[in-house]
Amino acid sequence: MSTLIEISEKLGEDMYSGSSQVVAKFLEALSEKKISREEMERAFNILISAHPDMAVLQHAFKILRNVPIDGIHTAAKEFLRSLKNSPRRIGEYLAEMLPQKAIVLSYSQSGTVGEALLRVHEMGKLGGVILSESRPGLEGRKFASFFLENNIQVTLSLDCALGSLIEGADAVAIGSDAVTVEYIVNKIGSLQLALLANYFDKPIFALASTHKFVSSAIPQKIAEPKNIWDDAPIGIFVQSPLYERVPLALLTAVICERGLVGIEEIEMILE
Numbered sequence: 001m002s003t004l005i006e007i008s009e010k011l012g013e014d015m016y017s018g019s020s021q022v023v024a025k026f027l028e029a030l031s032e033k034k035i036s037r038e039e040m041e042r043a044f045n046i047l048i049s050a051h052p053d054m055a056v057l058q059h060a061f062k063i064l065r066n067v068p069i070d071g072i073h074t075a076a077k078e079f080l081r082s083l084k085n086s087p088r089r090i091g092e093y094l095a096e097m098l099p100q101k102a103i104v105l106s107y108s109q110s111g112t113v114g115e116a117l118l119r120v121h122e123m124g125k126l127g128g129v130i131l132s133e134s135r136p137g138l139e140g141r142k143f144a145s146f147f148l149e150n151n152i153q154v155t156l157s158l159d160c161a162l163g164s165l166i167e168g169a170d171a172v173a174i175g176s177d178a179v180t181v182e183y184i185v186n187k188i189g190s191l192q193l194a195l196l197a198n199y200f201d202k203p204i205f206a207l208a209s210t211h212k213f214v215s216s217a218i219p220q221k222i223a224e225p226k227n228i229w230d231d232a233p234i235g236i237f238v239q240s241p242l243y244e245r246v247p248l249a250l251l252t253a254v255i256c257e258r259g260l261v262g263i264e265e266i267e268m269i270l271e
Helices: 004-012 019-030 037-050 055-064 069-096 111-122 139-149 159-168 190-199 263-270
Strands: 102-105 126-132 154-157 171-174 183-187 204-207 243-247 253-256 259-261
Touching: 004 019, 004 037, 019 037, 019 055, 019 069, 019 111, 037 055, 037 069, 055 069, 069 111, 069 204, 069 253, 102 111, 102 159, 111 126, 111 139, 111 171, 111 204, 126 139, 126 159, 139 154, 154 159, 159 190, 171 190, 183 190, 190 204, 190 243, 259 263
Parallel strands: 102 126, 102 171, 126 154, 171 204, 204 253
Antiparallel strands: 183 243, 253 259
């Protein structure tokens, strides 16, 4: 059986799952294992170093590091329960903003977006989902399989085709690894999608629980060059960031488990 340190190291290598998915797997392991405070803090530090863009990790660590060691399991389960329940409530707020049988365009792979859209589907308001591959990790394919498994009509295309496909969407819904009063942080390509949504006058929502609200966040992760062009000729410098900032000004709204929020509401939540 893997130790908590081994689990954190493995999760640290996962560059393409959503932050809620990564944290949920870690907290599930944490809530089941007998550990020392030192082991917990070391595991958290390994994971935070690997995923500095994931605000929910920092939020969980801030809470759990101040809990008595004999209360860690209970606190981890409570944080996990709150994290898992939030997307369904977010989905209910999102449904209020959509027409009947809405076609929603999304991007990359987000556990929050997936569960929120599943809730919209249960409410009878989702007509289908449009996705792209989401290079270089191609996690869009896995996201498409999630919707297929839940009997939701899904279309998968190339990233560069979103400018053509967005005209057939009623709205855009993306995830977020961090939310600040000025911007969100999400997978590279999200900024272009936000600009497209504004150009075509499509509402675009960033879905994120308040666990991801932070005062500031700096995108740091970069793609492995081999995942962009393996064996590239010598002399060609292959590099790309994996995450980027999207200004709140380009978003219709951020939707969290408390409803639609703007700058003032985010500031109040962060106080």
